[in-house]
Amino acid sequence: MPKIKEPVSIVANGDYPSHNIPLNILKTSKTIVCCDGAINSLEQNNISASFIVGDMDSIEKTLLKKYSSICIHKSNQNENDLRKALKWLNKHNIDSVSILAATGKREDHSIFNILSMLEIEWTKDLCFYTDHGVITLVKGKSILNSHFDQDVSIFFIDISIRFTTEGLKYEIDNQTLSKLYMGSLNKSIGSKITIKLSHGKALIFQSYKK
Amino acid sequence: MPKIKEPVSIVANGDYPSHNIPLNILKTSKTIVCCDGAINSLEQNNISASFIVGDMDSIEKTLLKKYSSICIHKSNQNENDLRKALKWLNKHNIDSVSILAATGKREDHSIFNILSMLEIEWTKDLCFYTDHGVITLVKGKSILNSHFDQDVSIFFIDISIRFTTEGLKYEIDNQTLSKLYMGSLNKSIGSKITIKLSHGKALIFQSYKK
Numbered sequence: 001m002p003k004i005k006e007p008v009s010i011v012a013n014g015d016y017p018s019h020n021i022p023l024n025i026l027k028t029s030k031t032i033v034c035c036d037g038a039i040n041s042l043e044q045n046n047i048s049a050s051f052i053v054g055d056m057d058s059i060e061k062t063l064l065k066k067y068s069s070i071c072i073h074k075s076n077q078n079e080n081d082l083r084k085a086l087k088w089l090n091k092h093n094i095d096s097v098s099i100l101a102a103t104g105k106r107e108d109h110s111i112f113n114i115l116s117m118l119e120i121e122w123t124k125d126l127c128f129y130t131d132h133g134v135i136t137l138v139k140g141k142s143i144l145n146s147h148f149d150q151d152v153s154i155f156f157i158d159i160s161i162r163f164t165t166e167g168l169k170y171e172i173d174n175q176t177l178s179k180l181y182m183g184s185l186n187k188s189i190g191s192k193i194t195i196k197l198s199h200g201k202a203l204i205f206q207s208y209k210k
Numbered sequence: 211m212p213k214i215k216e217p218v219s220i221v222a223n224g225d226y227p228s229h230n231i232p233l234n235i236l237k238t239s240k241t242i243v244c245c246d247g248a249i250n251s252l253e254q255n256n257i258s259a260s261f262i263v264g265d266m267d268s269i270e271k272t273l274l275k276k277y278s279s280i281c282i283h284k285s286n287q288n289e290n291d292l293r294k295a296l297k298w299l300n301k302h303n304i305d306s307v308s309i310l311a312a313t314g315k316r317e318d319h320s321i322f323n324i325l326s327m328l329e330i331e332w333t334k335d336l337c338f339y340t341d342h343g344v345i346t347l348v349k350g351k352s353i354l355n356s357h358f359d360q361d362v363s364i365f366f367i368d369i370s371i372r373f374t375t376e377g378l379k380y381e382i383d384n385q386t387l388s389k390l391y392m393g394s395l396n397k398s399i400g401s402k403i404t405i406k407l408s409h410g411k412a413l414i415f416q417s418y419k420k
Contacts, residue, residue, distance in 0.1 A: 181329065
């Protein structure tokens, strides 16, 4: 088995990236953890996986044989492949992980891949890179790089969280948001945005430069 | 202004449909309500809108002039264009609406377009048709057409809802689901599925036949 070296990325089984930012993250990753059948698209794009995690029910037979030495079988039916990969990585001594190809294809996969990050035990830094932007898991106080007029949305589930922001067009000042969509469709006004949560976790979507 | 005749569809500003099911719904709609800039893609596909709802900030100038007689200006910054269209339609005497092009493109738009259906006042039947499946808003008891091995996921926000299902591989028997992802990645075992909610609303994703 190969060692886990940083930077680490996970490739899920959604649409393979086409934007330069996720493609560059994939190319510069020293460890690529592949979710089950996502190996098919990695293979098509000549990218080598370091590990394949899942119940191996969606890998082509020839690839399953070829990569048997790096397969990590996890057959728990209550977890999807992305959460299995994260749980497995959580035990290792790494600081952060980038998640790629987690959206596109079936909407239930896309939505649950993202929102379930608010409900799993995860102790490291985590970002999703899609073809449209980056989604960052935040706790406590976070300062994120930004640019003027960047689209910014906040995803949360726990409506008791009090948010405080700096650097947004529609600032939030130690307030709860009673509806989930109240965190959406904001804009950055500068090169940094600061988000402070009273407790719990949220996800911040930031669009790429156009 | 044209009258509102059923069937009614709303075209949002996500990816224009490519699957036959949403395309046929669009072609057979007698009223098409277009969310703001979505008129650009309708125009490209030679589909006529009946109404355009929104703050008209993302319509090309020539189209804005061409369609000025069917534009319904709604400039509330706290609502997105899909919710504006639904609120406007809610006042009219129709039974149901199909929503198209609500996913794809920016993930925050896709996720909020879908999940905010659980948080708006809406008294009629509602389905999203994407390129992957149909998402139906359900309350009380619902019987939905299905097929063997269909992918089924339940979206909800209120974790106090007790669900009862019939016709799923992993049945739920008057139980709450403590994590949002616990409603995901189920399968149908036959031609019908029944979903009963103790209270509140949920969304049921069902994949199309492959």
